[in-house]
Each structure stands twice: as structure tokens, then as C-alpha cells.
Amino acid sequence: MNTLMSDIKITKTKTTKIHDVDFDNLNFGRTFSDHMLVCDFKDGKWQSPEIVPYQAIVLDPSAKIFHYGQSVFEGLKAYKDTDDSVWLFRPLENFKRLNISAKRLAMPELPEEIFMDGLKALLKVDSEWIPKKEGSSLYIRPFIFASGNGFHASPADEYKFVIALAPSGAYFSGNVKVLIEETYSRSANGGVGFAKAGGNYAGQFYPTQLAVEKGYQQVIWTDDTNHEYIEEAGAMNIFIRINDTLITGPTSDRILDGITRKSIIDIAKAEGIPVEVRKITVTEVVNAAKDGSLKEMFGAGTAAVVSPISGFGYKGIDYDLPELKETYAAFIKKYITDIQTNKSEDPFGWRVKV
Numbered sequence: 373m374n375t376l377m378s379d380i381k382i383t384k385t386k387t388t389k390i391h392d393v394d395f396d397n398l399n400f401g402r403t404f405s406d407h408m409l410v411c412d413f414k415d416g417k418w419q420s421p422e423i424v425p426y427q428a429i430v431l432d433p434s435a436k437i438f439h440y441g442q443s444v445f446e447g448l449k450a451y452k453d454t455d456d457s458v459w460l461f462r463p464l465e466n467f468k469r470l471n472i473s474a475k476r477l478a479m480p481e482l483p484e485e486i487f488m489d490g491l492k493a494l495l496k497v498d499s500e501w502i503p504k505k506e507g508s509s510l511y512i513r514p515f516i517f518a519s520g521n522g523f524h525a526s527p528a529d530e531y532k533f534v535i536a537l538a539p540s541g542a543y544f545s546g547n548v549k550v551l552i553e554e555t556y557s558r559s560a561n562g563g564v565g566f567a568k569a570g571g572n573y574a575g576q577f578y579p580t581q582l583a584v585e586k587g588y589q590q591v592i593w594t595d596d597t598n599h600e601y602i603e604e605a606g607a608m609n610i611f612i613r614i615n616d617t618l619i620t621g622p623t624s625d626r627i628l629d630g631i632t633r634k635s636i637i638d639i640a641k642a643e644g645i646p647v648e649v650r651k652i653t654v655t656e657v658v659n660a661a662k663d664g665s666l667k668e669m670f671g672a673g674t675a676a677v678v679s680p681i682s683g684f685g686y687k688g689i690d691y692d693l694p695e696l697k698e699t700y701a702a703f704i705k706k707y708i709t710d711i712q713t714n715k716s717e718d719p720f721g722w723r724v725k726v
């Protein structure tokens with residue numbers, strides 16, 4: 373054990389909630405484990421992390437998170453295999469991205485030991501909370517926010533890093549019908565779209581509500597200049613299959629560097645699936661839908677891994693995608709979840725034992 377791990381002060385709960393939880397019928401992100409990790413940034417540095425009973429956080433009304441939205445988060449999962457070993461999937465990528473996000477929001481970057489050792493220690497304390505049922509996992513939500521006070525519009529001088537855990541069931545999004553967005557934008561050049569900044573999601577809710585009112589479940593984000601290029605699917609990256617080629621847009625200020633996305637690109641390359649990382653226009657997708665070469669569209673992200681799209685609306689016309697027996701979406705989802713849950717070899721070295 374290294375120094376930090378043994379340094380983490382642990383205060384256990386006196387009353388576990390675990391017996392109230394129906395692990396066979398878990399929802400997504402609504403049930404929380406017994407403990408959480410908390411670490412404060414003050415006096416110019418990160419203090420010692422602590423594991424405490426899951427509890428409310430008390431803040432001053434002038435805390436800057438409320439006014440200026442300095443808040444960034446991550447999402448990853450822990451999996452338990454049949455031997456009760458616990459695994460994470462590429463957690464260092466989440467750690468690095470948390471700091472990329474924090475930096476963009478003028479927030480202090482977190483040391484790797486606090487994230488990695490803190491997470492592992494928390495998972496050991498709450499290991500009973502990691503579901504074993506097929507498709508279930510423990511959703512992990514690390515986040516940093518401005519807890520420092522004052523109405524002055526400037527970066528806070530105090531922050532909190534928290535990791536909370538939510539045992540979650542299989543995430544079935546169903547077949548999603550999406551609307552290609554022509555008015556609103558999720559992100560812009562020079563903006564914060566590449567960061568997992570809380571405010572990005574607040575800005576997505578209203579356009580998504582409008583799409584839902586029109587009978588769609590999600591919005592396909594397009595570029596902010598002319599709404600000409602396909603960029604992301606809700607809060608997921610997007611893949612489009614034309615004939616046998618899988619296409620996804622290049623990451624940028626506007627397209628978030630998803631860990632699922634880059635894993636899919638590597639898997640496609642290893643499995644001989646032609647994959648192109650390039651800009652893709654709405655026109656190309658509409659034309660492919662018309663001539664039948666559009667085979668699949670799917671979102672890619674940690675929560676659902678892969679979320680198939682059944683059709684899309686654009687300029688008042690609905691286009692249906694074919695119902696294929698064998699899809700890249702299903703192949704890739706199984707490929708990734710088998711690695712995550714230690715059911716298959718891990719040729720890429722993505723799996724990390726806790």
C-alpha cells in the first residue's frame with residue numbers, strides 16, 4: 373500500500389442502507405451506496421481525502437458553484453466478475469479528462485493519487501454495492517465544484533472533489549428516434565464543449581425538451597456555424613455506418629473525447645471493420661438514408677456503451693433505419709462489455725483490477 377492509500381481517513385456508517393436495495397431491479401443513478409469520498413481544496417492545495425457516510429453537502433448561498441457554474445464531472449463504472457474480482461475500464465482516461473475539464477473552467481487540477489487511490493479505497497469500503505447481475509454495474513460519479521464563497525465573478529478559492537457511487541441496472545435505451553438539430557448548439561469553437569462541464573448539460577435540456585415534444589427522444593447536435601455537420605448524439609458520441617464503413621467525427625472544441633468512442637475506433641481497427649474519423653455532413657447521411665446505404669447510427673458513451681438509433685427527423689421528414697439482424701452496434705457492445713466484466717481477453721490492456 374502506498375502512503376496516500378493508508379492516509380485516507382475512513383469513517384464508516386453505523387446504519388447500512390444495503391438491505392433496502394433490490395439489486396435485481398436497479399434503475400440508473402438513483403440509488404446511492406453507503407459512503408463517498410470527499411477532498412477539499414483550500415489554502416492553495418488539495419487536502420487529505422476522506423471516506424465518510426453518504427450525506428448531504430452544506431454550502432453557503434454565495435458558493436460560486438451556484439452563480440458561476442464552476443463544476444466538472446466524470447462517469448465510469450466498476451464491474452464484479454464471477455469470482456468477485458472488481459474491475460475498472462480505462463480509469464486513468466477519466467482522471468486525465470477530469471483535469472482537462474477542470475483546467476478549462478479555471479479550477480485546480482487534481483493529483484492522480486487522490487483520484488485513483490481514493491477511488492480504489494472507496495470501492496473497497498463499498499464493494500458489497502457492486503452488483504453482479506448480468507448487465508448491472510456500479511456507476512461512479514467523480515466531480516469537482518466551486519465551494520468557495522463570494523458574489524464576485526471570479527474563480528473560487530475553495531473547491532470540493534467528491535466521488536459518489538450508484539449501483540445501476542442494465543441500461544436499455546430502447547430504440548431511439550432522434551432529431552437533427554437545426555437551431556440550437558451544444559458547443560462552439562473556443563467554448564467548453566470538449567469539457568464535461570455541468571453547464572453544457574443544462575444548455576442541452578431545453579432543445580431536447582422541444583425535440584421530445586415533437587416525438588423524438590434525443591437531439592443530434594450539429595456544428596454551431598451552419599448546422600451542416602453531424603457532431604454528437606445527446607450526451608454521447610455518434611457513429612454512423614454507411615455500407616460497411618463506420619464513421620465518427622474528429623474530436624475538437626465541440627466534440628467531446630469519449631472513452632467509449634476511442635475504444636470503438638480501436639476495436640474496429642483490430643477487427644477489420646473499416647472505420648473513418650472524419651467530418652460527416654447531414655446531407656451525406658440524408659442521401660445515404662434515401663439510397664439505402666445508411667445501415668446504422670448509434671450513440672456511444674459509458675452509461676449505455678452503445679445506444680442504437682432507429683430513425684431520425686430532419687427538416688420535417690422522418691427517415692427510418694433498416695432493422696438488421698447483425699449489427700455493428702450489438703457486436704461492439706458485447707465486445708466492450710466482455711472486456712469490462714472480465715469475460716474475454718483484454719488485448720488492449722484496458723481493464724484495471726481494484
Ligand SMILES: *Cc1c(COP(=O)(O)O)cnc(C)c1O
Pocket residue numbers: 447568604606607608609628629630631632633672673674675
Ligand atoms: C461523457 C460524454 C460522452 C461520452 O464519453 P465516455 O467517456 O465514452 O463516457 C460523449 N459526449 C459527451 C457530450 C459527454 O458528456
